[in-house]
Amino acid sequence: MEKIFLKSDLGKSFEDYEFSGLKNSLKMEQTQVIDKIKDSVLKGRGGAGFPAGIKWETAYHVEDDIKFVVCNADEGEPGTFKDRFLMENLPYKVIEGIVICGYAIGSKYGYIYIRGEYTQAIKIIRKTIQKMYERNILGNNILGTDFSFDIKLVRGAGAYVCGDETSLINSIEGERGMSRIKPPLPVFEGLYGKPTVVNNVETLSAAAEIMKYDYNPYLQLGTEKSKGTKLVSISGDVYKPGVYEVEFGKMTVKEIVNELAGGVKGSGLGFVIPGGISTEVLTENEWDVPYTYEDLFKIGTNIGSGGMIVVSKDRNYLEIIKNVSDFFRDETCGTCFPCREGNKNINKMVSEIYERGYPMKKEIEIISDIKNAVSLAARCGFGEASVNLILSILENFYAKKVK
């Protein structure tokens, strides 16, 4: 069953929304807010899964007059649309999360970077920001406190890789959206060289939701290592695609597909892509796995962005590989050699495989070597994960059969 937590204010109008998460936070010490987020073990919901509380705490301790909060709304992972869902349906909660983070780390300046294609979300967020200024939930002396905070909206311009936090920072600065060399991490030196927390839309919304309660709701939700809930975007060969909220550990992937998304269309399951096209597939033997970070990790895949794509066994998997490879070939920033050239070469091989109808052993071997090089030596997380899905399909469905 769907667990309604983050979605609990769904349908509320802006006028009815109380911003209790922010109001509660402003009554607390900054460190208390940070501690609450830390205790909740809220992990970054964009895909990397880094604990938000630790980011906030680090940024809080870095001494600087100027710090930034950047909300990463550059959702571009195919199969993922939960951030759009949040921005279109709970825009005030998204912004509220940014303001809370700003208060906690001692920042006065926020950004929300929304991918340019999300025209509707952009309009809604723009309007929400305006209304929040009017109600003094943004601007100087927010709600009569000493805390002041501004937010600016920046539109992305059609580059998937800007979802990487350092690429996104470069993009806001008006640079090519290529990743930066780490260290320094953005919490020490980020936007315009200043300490910067970059958090995903869902992460910040969840933070706002957590702060709404007098107690810590996350402590009662999920498993020990995966606390809280996750928005799962489901699409592909299912009867009821959409955004569903799932409490960690309470459902298996199979249950999510069958019970929430109405089951697999066609003559049965081929595989599930569990968290966007940077994650390894789950086959019919594997999909009865509890939906948690740890359980998915154990069987060699990942929660990722929560973008679940279900593929029936009637499909031509090679067509899917080709589609995914086209994506990574075109969307790599083109800076580091293994990612740029690796994905280019894989694409060439995959196109040939698709034309031929089956792969050769040698091709799988080369793709596997490229995956190894990319995942060990690429410049950023996007590069590292770019071959995961392609290789997992080849290995699961073709490796044993080919010569």
Place this chain on the structure above:
Amino acid sequence: MKVKINNKEYEFQEELSILDAVKKAHIIIPTLCYSEKLKPFGSCRLCSVEIKGERTLKPACVTKISNGMEIYTHSEKVRKVRSTIMELIIASHGISCNLNCLTCSKSASCEIKVIAEEIGIMEVRVPPISSRVPEDRSSYSIVREPQKCIVCDRCVRKCAEVQSVNILTIANRGPDTYVTTFLDKGMGNVDCVNCGQCVIECPTGALHEVYQTDQVWNVISDNSKYVIVQTAPAVRVAIAEEFGAEPGRIVTKQLVTGLRLLGFDKVFDTNFSADLTIMEEASEFLERFKNGGKLPLFTSCSPGWIKFIEHNYPEFLDNLSTCKSPQQMFGAIAKTYYADKIGIPREDMIVVSIMPCTAKKYERVRPEMKGDVDYVLTTRELAKMFKLAGIDLLNLPSEEYDEPLGITTGAAAIFGATGGVMEAALRTAYEVITGKTLERLDFESVRGIEGIKEAVIEIDGLKLNVAVVNGLGNARKMLDMIKNGEKDYHFIEFMACPGGCIGGGGQPIPTTKEILSKRMKAIYEIDKSFEIRKSHENPAIQALYKEFLGEPLSEKSHELLHTTYIARS
């Protein structure tokens, strides 16, 4: 700080990059996008190393060592990743069975070849992927072959960080990422100054000079033409490197012999016209100084510098000396005075220059002085011609330059290094102003490889503020300081390339800091070896004025030896 490298313990005082630390341990890690003069970029990933406790490999060029770090530079994991990356680079570089290595401009200095050997690559399993970006032949000086470009960004960084010329960029993304100019207009149609520092920096054959060797072969064998050649001061201290000699080896006299063997009718020296430049430029300076003319006076020998100021600082054009560069002065004199003197019709006289410079190829075609020089070859191109003719340069017997345009002085020799023009001018200016003999000829304060040097020179109670600038990034700094009123000088020497002409874009590759200082040392050795070390004492120059020009800044001088500039912004 204690660090383990391949299980052996080392101690370092500073917070080095892994790459620098490993170098001190005498271990070589392959690099492509790294260059000692540029900010690290971290794109080729070839220098990735394994660090104990880290999930992924880390690029050695941008990762700093820390206490207790355990680094594995060549573990199996590392070797495998490097080998795969190398396969991909080779595939991207368009090397195929019709092996373009042999015909490549960098066949002898290709970094990819060196690295392939370091990595021990045995097989390339992925076929070459061709780039669809067309060649750029829009420039008179430089050709770009994107097919061979691996997008390491070194040319882009060199152009921006060192030269501040900023005409190159990486454009697009993904598979179509490529190096280009503003709106793909081509290097000949943007603010490129033709300095060729990008060529020096390029690890592959993607950038090279516009070759004129074929034309020169043709004209040498054309009996109806009288073909003379001039050699720039920086060529003789560098060309030996192309034949495997230690940097800094002086081969002036072998160079002369070699050029005769190639079939030039006369072998002359640009140093002759360098002396002539000093006569004109020192006089110009003194005239401006006395009559309240525009100061500071900027030198005008370096065509890269000239185009830079025309594009970026047109408000300073009046500060430029109107003197043509030595290359152009040579041509102008050869085709008038010398042609008449030996009775050759002026139109049959062909002047070829051997230059350390790619910008000289552009200077030759500038409309203000078109016709002075017919062909310009770089040091590298001449080396290629020697090799093609089977000339064993290093072991040739010594021969002298022809007269009179081969009679030169020590003052001219030092034109090849940053500070040389200034020093040569000071030697002459001193004696012209004071009428006394200059005892100590060495102006140490203007020598050396630093980007900006300043000195106050006292001449008979007169204090001259001078500065010497090399590298266009430093030129920009200097001009901005003057603009903001922070600095005030009488005379400034500017050279486009780091180190001056010895570091020119047409010089042997590699040109490192270490190599530069060896070439520089050689230049000053040549100066010392001359009995006459002041331009105005050059007897051939004295004769030229007596027989033909009259005196410096005469009407004839102005007609033949001076030029004009245009604002290009």
Place this chain on the structure above:
Amino acid sequence: MEKYYEKELLEELHDIQETYGFISEEDILRISEKRDIPKAHLYGVISFYSMFHLKPTGKYIIKVCDSVSCSLNHSADIVKVIKEHLGIGENETTRDKKFSLEVVECLGHCDEGPVMIINDTYYTHLTTNKVVQILDNLD
């Protein structure tokens, strides 16, 4: 914090793109001068982002998603119909400068595919018939 209160480069480019349908050489030169960014570098930045065009585009820019989920829902058929109906290929503009066609990555409506966006408006659950109607109804 001057930079924070300035308009970001991407926002400025978006505004030009929206107003004129493309970013002209004059625009780049002007921005280069104003922001003191070398023009080659600015070109490098603009060409990185696929939403910015350096050549004029049609009045309507049609972007059809062909990422995995839409592809499973036969987005290829949608692209084919548009090409046939308008007589243009990918990244081309009709002669009357009315339509430009692009095939793009995930538009984030994977549950409602196939999807396209024309300028600011999303169209979901597309069928080949529906697409033709939509195009015909635009003036």
